[in-house]
Amino acid sequence: LYAVERVGPVTTVTGHQARADAFRRLLDADLLRYYGIAAAMLGDSVEAQDAVHDAAVSAWRHFTDLRDEARFAQWFDRILVNTCRDRLRARRRRDVVDIGAQLDDALPVSADHASAVVAADAVERALRVLDADHLAVVVLRYQADLTVGAVAERLGVAEGTVKSRLHNALRRMRSAMDDQERER
Amino acid sequence: MSRSPEEVAIRSALERIRPTSVPSELTARLGRIPDEVGLLRPLAVRLALDVAPWALVAGVGIVLAFNPLLLVRAPSTTGSSDAGGWTAAAPGGGFADVGWFGLPWIPFLIAIGIIASTQRVARALRLRDRVPWPKSKAPPMWVRHVAITLPLIVALSAVSDHDPIVYGSVSGPGPEVTDVRSDANWFDEKDQSGWGESFGAPHYVFRLRPGDAFSYLISVRNDWPLPITVLGLSRSDYDVLAARQSAFDYMPTGLGLLRHPTYVSAEQGRVIPFHPIVLAPGDEVTLVVAASAGSCADPAGEADPATPPGVTLWDNRRLAFVYEVAGWRRVGVTYPAVGVTVPTTAGCLPGL
Numbered sequence: 001l002y003a004v005e006r007v008g009p010v011t012t013v014t015g016h017q018a019r020a021d022a023f024r025r026l027l028d029a030d031l032l033r034y035y036g037i038a039a040a041m042l043g044d045s046v047e048a049q050d051a052v053h054d055a056a057v058s059a060w061r062h063f064t065d066l067r068d069e070a071r072f073a074q075w076f077d078r079i080l081v082n083t084c085r086d087r088l089r090a091r092r093r094r095d096v097v098d099i100g101a102q103l104d105d106a107l108p109v110s111a112d113h114a115s116a117v118v119a120a121d122a123v124e125r126a127l128r129v130l131d132a133d134h135l136a137v138v139v140l141r142y143q144a145d146l147t148v149g150a151v152a153e154r155l156g157v158a159e160g161t162v163k164s165r166l167h168n169a170l171r172r173m174r175s176a177m178d179d180q181e182r183e184r
Numbered sequence: 185m186s187r188s189p190e191e192v193a194i195r196s197a198l199e200r201i202r203p204t205s206v207p208s209e210l211t212a213r214l215g216r217i218p219d220e221v222g223l224l225r226p227l228a229v230r231l232a233l234d235v236a237p238w239a240l241v242a243g244v245g246i247v248l249a250f251n252p253l254l255l256v257r258a259p260s261t262t263g264s265s266d267a268g269g270w271t272a273a274a275p276g277g278g279f280a281d282v283g284w285f286g287l288p289w290i291p292f293l294i295a296i297g298i299i300a301s302t303q304r305v306a307r308a309l310r311l312r313d314r315v316p317w318p319k320s321k322a323p324p325m326w327v328r329h330v331a332i333t334l335p336l337i338v339a340l341s342a343v344s345d346h347d348p349i350v351y352g353s354v355s356g357p358g359p360e361v362t363d364v365r366s367d368a369n370w371f372d373e374k375d376q377s378g379w380g381e382s383f384g385a386p387h388y389v390f391r392l393r394p395g396d397a398f399s400y401l402i403s404v405r406n407d408w409p410l411p412i413t414v415l416g417l418s419r420s421d422y423d424v425l426a427a428r429q430s431a432f433d434y435m436p437t438g439l440g441l442l443r444h445p446t447y448v449s450a451e452q453g454r455v456i457p458f459h460p461i462v463l464a465p466g467d468e469v470t471l472v473v474a475a476s477a478g479s480c481a482d483p484a485g486e487a488d489p490a491t492p493p494g495v496t497l498w499d500n501r502r503l504a505f506v507y508e509v510a511g512w513r514r515v516g517v518t519y520p521a522v523g524v525t526v527p528t529t530a531g532c533l534p535g536l
Contacts, residue, residue, distance in 0.1 A: 020218030049210045123197035143198040
């Protein structure tokens with residue numbers, strides 16, 4: 001897990017430059033985590049960068065709407081997930097992408113032994129069968145390591161909905177992995 | 185906390201694809217955003233700008249609904265019917281049309297404005313932390329609400345046969361009257377309890393020649409809990425029947441208003457040309473009805489001629505008014521408890 005650097009409450013910010021500095025500081029504090037969420041949801045490192053950038057643009061444009069800057073991370077998570085979800089929906093088709101291979105090219109990843117790699121590949125492919133809503137729940141729950149309540153808050157849905165989506169997501173992934181097994 | 189093997193596998197797979205550093209180009213792109221992208225106006229300002237057009241629509245609708253005279257043109261005048269010279273021969277209008285205002289445009293306008301405004305406020309409050317706001321593929325909520333509201337308004341209107349205009353407490357003959365009776369004639373009356381009979385109501389007899397003008401007074405009351413605007417007699421209603429009836433005994437030709445409400449007289453100088461008038465709930469107004477004797481009128485004729493078999497005559501007591509309630513123009517019919525008779529030549533029924 002990442003060691004999340006929390007930023008203390010921001011004092012009253014006045015003026016464009018001070019506001020811009022605060023925004024950069026808040027964004028940089030959790031940037032790696034944001035990038036990880038986008039990469040996991042989109043399965044493409046380049047598109048993940050674009051998504052983080054788009055989310056940052058939206059966040060900056062609405063920065064004055066943020067009432068409590070101590071909640072910037074939660075707020076930005078939500079913006080980022082919405083951006084990724086919109087991008088996934090815009091694809092209109094769900095390609096099975098070997099995100100591990102793509103990210104291996106672009107990012108340094110943790111090493112693992114061969115059997116674990118094979119198993120992880122299967123899980124990654126199974127992730128790609130999920131639709132945007134279910135994928136968002138899985139990524140926030142298992143990668144960002146958020147509680148069900150925190151996931152619900154970020155997605156703007158009830159906790160019951162998160163649990164239901166998690167259950168359905170696992171069922172679909174299980175079914176997809178069974179299909180992969182049969183094809184071998 | 186124990187984790188299922190599936191959860192462990194998912195965490196492991198996600199861990200594997202988790203980036204360990206942020207590309208420097210991304211960091212650079214993000215750092216430029218505050219310098220390259222402008223801030224939006226504060227949410228309250230954006231919301232106000234978003235709601236303003238719809239609030240304006242609702243506001244205009246409400247103003248028009250409760251100040252209907254803004255939409256009403258003065259009735260056209262003919263002849264010598266200026267403010268000081270109203271006569272039954274030249275009443276100067278007093279008719280109105282329903283036209284396109286027969287559809288509830290203004291209630292519709294108000295409904296659209298209010299629903300759209302509240303939807304926007306509710307959406308802003310619900311989604312204030314969600315950026316960007318998701319685009320809904322479904323029709324906007326206000327469209328759905330209006331799609332339900334409009335048929336409901338029309339349906340309620342269709343099933344409601346309770347006209348707001350009922351006869352009032354005042355009646356009287358014009359100066360042309362030749363006989364006033366309060367005899368055993370009876371009248372069908374429609375009131376809140378339905379149809380009934382009224383005995384001893386005033387009965388005015390005008391012995392006139394064809395084409396002579398005369399007048400009589402009635403009053404009407406607003407029986408609804410909403411203010412209404414009386415716009416005049418229904419032109420289309422009278423156009424349909426005028427050709428038939430004018431050849432017989434008489435036809436209304438216009439309306440006038442009393443110059444002074446408490447001086448109940450249709451004499452010249454006491455009446456002014458009709459103009460649309462707003463009646464608050466329960467309010468009453470006295471109207472001077474101008475009429476013209478038909479071609480069968482005969483000063484020496486029978487006051488109560490028998491109607492030949494197979495002939496249906498229009499009840500001349502029937503007065504169809506165009507009125508407006510909350511911007512919705514409709515026709516209401518009232519039967520004043522007053523009899524008006526123009527004696528006709530026995531057996532004369534030209535054109536019927």
